[in-house]
Amino acid sequence: MVALELAFAEPGSVESVVLLEPPILDTQTAATEGMSVDVAAIRDAAAEGGEEAVWALFVSGGLPTLGAGAERLGADADPGPRAAHTLLVELPAVPAWPLDPVRVGGLEAPVTIATVPSSPALLIEAADALARRIPGSERIAAEHDGPDGIVGLLRGA
Numbered sequence: 001m002v003a004l005e006l007a008f009a010e011p012g013s014v015e016s017v018v019l020l021e022p023p024i025l026d027t028q029t030a031a032t033e034g035m036s037v038d039v040a041a042i043r044d045a046a047a048e049g050g051e052e053a054v055w056a057l058f059v060s061g062g063l064p065t066l067g068a069g070a071e072r073l074g075a076d077a078d079p080g081p082r083a084a085h086t087l088l089v090e091l092p093a094v095p096a097w098p099l100d101p102v103r104v105g106g107l108e109a110p111v112t113i114a115t116v117p118s119s120p121a122l123l124i125e126a127a128d129a130l131a132r133r134i135p136g137s138e139r140i141a142a143e144h145d146g147p148d149g150i151v152g153l154l155r156g157a
Helices: 002-009 029-059 083-090 101-105 121-133 146-154
Strands: 017-020 111-115 138-141
Parallel strands (some): 111 138
């Protein structure tokens, strides 16, 4: 979302945009209900155990819509000193970010939308829907997970 916003705001400064598993869920009406369920789970976890409980819920896969794919981090993921707080700042951006068709149609930089084999179905659907909405975008899927899979795709390997 940040990459797209930069491309909108500073088109002359952006040569191209690569989106990996973009969580732009407003392209899917089914995600609205899931986001409501996730928000309720976040509120419950925060009330019971604060930010750390929300982080644990996120990495355990307990937020299937807003945290699609987070379980790949594993329950033992090191949250760092501010990860839980950062998560709570970033999560609201997922449902709140508008995908204005007029702005999207005016993008000057080429857009590549990528997924990997372990991408959750929800994020694959979001990537496919976004690719249909961004004129001239390229939709790619890596054959391997991890940075090597994406780098290989972008290099044409």
